[in-house]
Amino acid sequence: MNYTIGQVAKINHLSISQLRYYDNQGLFPFLKRTEKGDRVFDEDALKFLEIILCLKNTGMPIKDIKQFVDWTMDGDDTTPQRLEMMKQQEINVLQQIRDTEENLLKIQQKIARLEREMKKS
Amino acid sequence: MNYTIGQVAKINHLSISQLRYYDNQGLFPFLKRTEKGDRVFDEDALKFLEIILCLKNTGMPIKDIKQFVDWTMDGDDTTPQRLEMMKQQEINVLQQIRDTEENLLKIQQKIARLEREMKKS
DNA sequence: CCTTGACCTCAACTTAGGTTTAGGTTGTAT
DNA sequence: ATACAACCTAAACCTAAGTTGAGGTCAAGG
Numbered sequence: 001m002n003y004t005i006g007q008v009a010k011i012n013h014l015s016i017s018q019l020r021y022y023d024n025q026g027l028f029p030f031l032k033r034t035e036k037g038d039r040v041f042d043e044d045a046l047k048f049l050e051i052i053l054c055l056k057n058t059g060m061p062i063k064d065i066k067q068f069v070d071w072t073m074d075g076d077d078t079t080p081q082r083l084e085m086m087k088q089q090e091i092n093v094l095q096q097i098r099d100t101e102e103n104l105l106k107i108q109q110k111i112a113r114l115e116r117e118m119k120k121s
Numbered sequence: 122m123n124y125t126i127g128q129v130a131k132i133n134h135l136s137i138s139q140l141r142y143y144d145n146q147g148l149f150p151f152l153k154r155t156e157k158g159d160r161v162f163d164e165d166a167l168k169f170l171e172i173i174l175c176l177k178n179t180g181m182p183i184k185d186i187k188q189f190v191d192w193t194m195d196g197d198d199t200t201p202q203r204l205e206m207m208k209q210q211e212i213n214v215l216q217q218i219r220d221t222e223e224n225l226l227k228i229q230q231k232i233a234r235l236e237r238e239m240k241k242s
Numbered sequence: 243c244c245t246t247g248a249c250c251t252c253a254a255c256t257t258a259g260g261t262t263t264a265g266g267t268t269g270t271a272t
Numbered sequence: 273a274t275a276c277a278a279c280c281t282a283a284a285c286c287t288a289a290g291t292t293g294a295g296g297t298c299a300a301g302g
Contacts, residue, residue: 004248004249005248005249006248006249015290015291016248016249017290017291017292018289018290018291020250020251021289021290021291025289034249036249036250036297036298036299037249037250037251037297037298038248038249038250038298039249039250050227051227051231054224054227054228055228057220057221057224058221058224058225058228061288061289062288062289063288076238076242079235079238079239079242080239082235083232083235083236083239086228086231086232086235087232089228090225090228090229090232093221093224093225093228094225096221097218097221097222097225099178100178100179100214100217100218100221101218103175103178103179103214104179104211104214104215104218106171106172106175107175107176107179107207107210107211107214108211110172110207111204111207111208111211114200114203114204114207115204117197117200118200118201118204121197121200125278125279126278126279126280127278127279136260136261137278137279138260138261138262139259139260139261141280141281142259142260142261146259155279157267157268157269157279157280158267158268158279158280158281159268159278159279159280160279160280182258182259183258183259184258243302244301244302245300245301245302246299246300246301246302247298247299247300248297248298248299249296249297249298249299250295250296250297250298251294251295251296252293252294252295253292253293253294254291254292254293254294255290255291255292255293256289256290256291256292257288257289257290257291258287258288258289259286259287259288260285260286260287261284261285261286261287262283262284262285262286263282263283263284263285264281264282264283264284265280265281265282266279266280266281267278267279267280268277268278268279268280269276269277269278269279270275270276270277270278271274271275271276271277272273272274272275272276
């Protein structure tokens with residue numbers, strides 16, 4: 001199954017310009033075009049997009065994602081680099097989760113304090 | 122105990138210019154100054170800073186943090202608004218954690234795939 | 243035929259969140 | 273006395289990540 005940029009945007013809750021921007025940044029080197037010039041996303045492209053969004057949504061800058069994409073295009077020689085990168089990202093994400101949980105606790109304590117404050121009046 | 126901007130920066134792993142920037146954005150309306158003009162953070166200021174950083178680090182934009190700060194300065198009348206805001210932020214943060222955990226899983230699957238790839242060679 | 247909708251490019255613009263620079267004051271150590 | 277460190281302001285500058293606008297192509301429907 002093939003998808004237009006508009007369909008991909010809807011599926012992934014992105015804007016069309018965001019997708020074009022990513023393409024211009026070199027994140028979709030695999031993308032095909034119709035004769036007319038329209039971008040065509042196939043199933044593989046959607047799968048690849050998923051991992052790219054995953055990296056982006058865990059805070060990886062586009063530059064670094066591009067490095068990952070470039071390595072992927074370079075083939076199996078770069079598997080060690082990509083593995084290393086993903087392991088580092090795993091560590092980052094685990095830390096993110098711990099930090100966020102700590103902040104959640106503080107917010108919940110603030111809520112408790114504000115609720116006591118409300119009852120006093 | 123009182124602290125200079127440099128000490129506060131070190132304690133919270135921020136840059137001095139970041140703290141001055143936040144002050145200029147109106148996040149520290151309570152801040153005192155020496156006669157010379159230097160900012161002075163007391164224990165209360167540090168506590169307040171902690172909740173501000175907590176909101177910032179869970180993705181709240183500075184504009185919204187400023188709203189929270191303004192309400193705090195307006196006194197007890199605004200407790201309901203602040204409570205509402207913190208409850209919404211709690212919801213956001215819970216969702217963030219869930220999303221991040223989902224992304225973590227995808228990254229771990231990618232790691233597993235890359236490791237299988239490595240062994241093949 | 244002609245208009246509407248979905249796509250295209252390229253360049254300019256925007257926004258958030260800072261950082262940097264230039265020029266200045268003050269307090270302490272040599 | 274002078275030099276150094278730590279603070280100050282205001283304004284200019286910077287970067288990342290997009291968005292917007294002008295101008296254009298194509299296919300389908302009325």
